[in-house]
Amino acid sequence: xxxxxxxxxxxxxxxxxxxxxxxxxxxxxxxxxxxxxxxxxxxxxxxxxxxxxxxxxxxxxxxxxxxxxxxxxxxxxxxxxxxxxxxxxxxxxxxxxxxxxxxxxxxxxxxxxxxxxxxxxxxxxxxxxxxxxxxxxxxxxxxxxxxxxxxxxxxxxxxxxxxxxxxxxxxxxxxxxxxxxxxxxxxxxxxxxxxxxxxxxxxxxxxxxxxxxxxxxxxxxxxxxxxxxxxxxxxxxxxxxxxxxxxxxxx
Amino acid sequence: xxxxxxxxxxxxxxxxxxxxxxxxxxxxxxxxxxxxxxxxxxxxxxxxxxxxxxxxxxxxxxxxxxxxxxxxxxxxxxxxxxxxxxxxxxxxxxxxxxxxxxxxxxxxxxxxxxxxxxxxxxxxxxxxxxxxxxxxxxxxxxxxxxxxxxxxxxxxxxxxxxxxxxxxxxxxxxxxxxxxxxxxxxxxxxxxx
Numbered sequence: 001x002x003x004x005x006x007x008x009x010x011x012x013x014x015x016x017x018x019x020x021x022x023x024x025x026x027x028x029x030x031x032x033x034x035x036x037x038x039x040x041x042x043x044x045x046x047x048x049x050x051x052x053x054x055x056x057x058x059x060x061x062x063x064x065x066x067x068x069x070x071x072x073x074x075x076x077x078x079x080x081x082x083x084x085x086x087x088x089x090x091x092x093x094x095x096x097x098x099x100x101x102x103x104x105x106x107x108x109x110x111x112x113x114x115x116x117x118x119x120x121x122x123x124x125x126x127x128x129x130x131x132x133x134x135x136x137x138x139x140x141x142x143x144x145x146x147x148x149x150x151x152x153x154x155x156x157x158x159x160x161x162x163x164x165x166x167x168x169x170x171x172x173x174x175x176x177x178x179x180x181x182x183x184x185x186x187x188x189x190x191x192x193x194x195x196x197x198x199x200x201x202x203x204x205x206x207x208x209x210x211x212x213x214x215x216x217x218x219x220x221x222x223x224x225x226x227x228x229x230x231x232x233x234x235x236x237x238x239x240x241x242x243x244x245x246x247x248x249x250x251x
Numbered sequence: 252x253x254x255x256x257x258x259x260x261x262x263x264x265x266x267x268x269x270x271x272x273x274x275x276x277x278x279x280x281x282x283x284x285x286x287x288x289x290x291x292x293x294x295x296x297x298x299x300x301x302x303x304x305x306x307x308x309x310x311x312x313x314x315x316x317x318x319x320x321x322x323x324x325x326x327x328x329x330x331x332x333x334x335x336x337x338x339x340x341x342x343x344x345x346x347x348x349x350x351x352x353x354x355x356x357x358x359x360x361x362x363x364x365x366x367x368x369x370x371x372x373x374x375x376x377x378x379x380x381x382x383x384x385x386x387x388x389x390x391x392x393x394x395x396x397x398x399x400x401x402x403x404x405x406x407x408x409x410x411x412x413x414x415x416x417x418x419x420x421x422x423x424x425x426x427x428x429x430x431x432x433x434x435x436x437x438x439x440x441x442x443x444x
Contacts, residue, residue, distance in 0.1 A: 002368045002407055003386065040431065045367055071269045076388055076429045096265040098390075098429065121299045123363050123390040166363055166390075195358055197365050220361065250367040250386040 003248045004214045005045040005221035006235055007199060008228045010035060012081070013053040015061040033068045039228070040075045043235040045250060047077040048101065048169075048223060052144075054082020063095050070096020078126055086115050093120060101126040101169055104142045107149065107156075110163060117164030126199075127165040129156060131186075132173040138186055145173040153186065154193055161194040168194065169223065171201040179205025179227070187217030199223050207233060207241045214247050252442065254278045255290035257317070257330075259307045264296050267327065270428035274439055284316045291322055292442065297329030301353075301393070302341025304329055318346050323444045324420050331415065331422030332393060340393050349415045349422060351398035360408045363392045368405045368413075370425070375402040375416050377423075379440045385433045387413070387425035395424065 011018045016030045036047055049069070051062050059082075066079055079092050080101030089100050106113050106127050116125045130145040131138045131153040138153035157168060170190060172183035182203045191198050197220035200213045204224035213219045227233040239249040254271065256264055258280035271278040278294065281287055295317060297304050308314040317324065317334075326334045335345045338353035345353070356362045367386040370378075387405075394411040397404055403414035405424070415422040421441065427434035 002364065002366050005366050067265075070266055071272070074270065074273070074429065074431050074435060076390075076426075094265065096269060098266070122392070123298070123365065167365065195361050196363070197361050220366065 001248045003045070003250045004219070004242065005199075006043070006210070006238065006249070007046045007048055007221050007223040008039050008044050008235075009048040009050060009201070009223050009225045011050050011052045011225065012062070012065065013051075014058055015065045018052065032065055033072055036069050036073045036077070039235075040073050043239060043251070044075065044228075046075060046221070047073070049077060049079050050101075051079070051081030063091060066092055066095040066097050080126070080128060084109075084112070086112075086119055089116055089120060089124075093124065097124075099124040099126050099167070101128045103128040103130065106160070107140060107142055107151065110159060113160060113163035113165050117166070122164050122166035122196075125165050126167045126169050127160045128169040128171065129153065129160075130171045130173055133183075133186070141173055145171070145176070154189065157190055157194055161196050165196060167197045167199065169199040169201055172203065175203030176201070178203055181205065181209040182213035182217055182219070182222065184213055184217035187213060187219050191218035191220075197221065204233075207238050210238060211242055211245050211247060214242070215245075252276060253289070253291045254294070254442070255281045255287050255292075256294045256296060257287060257313060258282045259304070259311050259313055266426075266428045267294060267296055270435065270438055274435060274442070276442060282311050282313065284312060287313070287316060288320065292444075293320060293322060293324045295324055295326040295330040295334070297327065297333060299329060300341060301329060301332060301338045301343045305333060305341075305343050305345075308333070314346060318348055321419060323441065325441050326420070326422035327428075328391065328424060328426060331424055332391075332395060334415075334420060334422050335395055338393060348420045349395070349398070349400050349417055351396050351400065351412060351415070353393045353395050355393050356408050363390055364394075364407045365390045367430075368407060368425075370403040370405055370413055372401065373403045373414075375414075375421075376444060377402060377414065377416065377421055377437060377440050379443075380436055381433055381440075387423075387427070387430045387433060389413070389425045391424060395422075
């Protein structure tokens with residue numbers, strides 16, 4: 001059976017992992033390649049690298065990093081941050097990225113989703129959505145959740161699917177950083193609404209939060225950063241518990 | 252070992268090259284029929300859309316070369332699908348190496364089928380030291396219907412052929428280059444054939 005995926009996310013700046021990585025066993029937790037290899041060994045199913053300071057100047061640094069990750073890591077990975085054109089994606093895929101994640105650029109110019117899925121196939125086009133629930137209604141936000149829009153989450157998700165995206169990475173701004181659990185109600189609605197896989201993001205704090213987002217939120221994958229980086233949750237223990245709760249995982 | 256990856260412009264082949272590099276082998280990209288025909292082993296990759304990939308194969312004349320190869324050939328993902336008789340994707344006639352057709356998953360399941368799934372009913376030396384129920388990484392919207400040439404199956408909506416074998420030709424739907432240690436073992440097995 002297809003398993004639920006556990007996806008650690010690494011924030012990258014100038015080719016280094018930033019903030020909040022504290023792996024006791026690693027000589028250099030700032031080196032994304034070392035960290036990625038470690039996560040692959042520890043049972044991560046996939047990795048996401050987010051270039052949080054994506055600028056033209058550091059694009060080459062990011063390409064070098066992607067090339068090194070592809071060279072040394074034997075599980076799939078997604079690269080996001082500052083991607084706004086077919087050329088950007090072409091470069092990253094040529095360096096060995098399996099998928100790319102686009103966010104604000106897709107909101108600004110939705111045709112980009114069509115262009116990418118037509119040229120490279122839906123399977124490598126992840127559209128990330130940052131959304132916030134305001135008075136009961138979910139609205140899409142841009143630039144890491146800082147700029148509100150009047151676009152409704154569920155309308156946008158449907159449009160993303162229709163335009164050919166292969167996957168949605170949904171982050172709830174209300175839950176992100178709280179360690180209080182994922183936005184399972186919104187996730188379940190998304191999962192019913194569209195027929196492409198959904199990655200849940202924002203709110204992971206405990207092992208049970210992951211179990212809940214797979215069962216209640218119907219998510220296909222769950223992404224987290226700090227609980228893994230600070231070894232608050234071990235991926236193996238997480239997966240063993242999920243299996244106990246009859247959730248299919250790769251062990 | 253003279254190991255060639257057929258380079259006809261379809262998809263991300265860097266990962267496959269790196270996977271062989273991790274095993275200590277240098278896999279060389281080539282679209283030159285003279286080089287491919289004399290290689291010890293041939294990898295036939297592919298990611299993207301079937302009809303345009305087949306068009307690229309035809310333009311380089313590789314569509315007639317591949318079925319004639321005598322050495323072990325491993326098709327991966329779309330490469331495997333193009334080795335079948337026919338694929339619904341873009342209503343495309345395949346190379347006819349595997350006697351089965353490729354169909355689209357229905358809307359009763361999420362498409363693409365994306366992530367780690369188990370392989371079952373495994374047979375063939377390609378799966379040496381790999382066990383029933385081991386996990387492989389898959390990303391695809393179309394599947395090869397189960398047939399006599401299946402050497403592994405997976406379940407998603409239905410039981411389909413996730414690996415095929417006919418004489419010197421092998422095909423896998425999953426991505427061994429992205430399937431951790433199990434995938435690396437499969438690539439090693441292919442090199443040992």
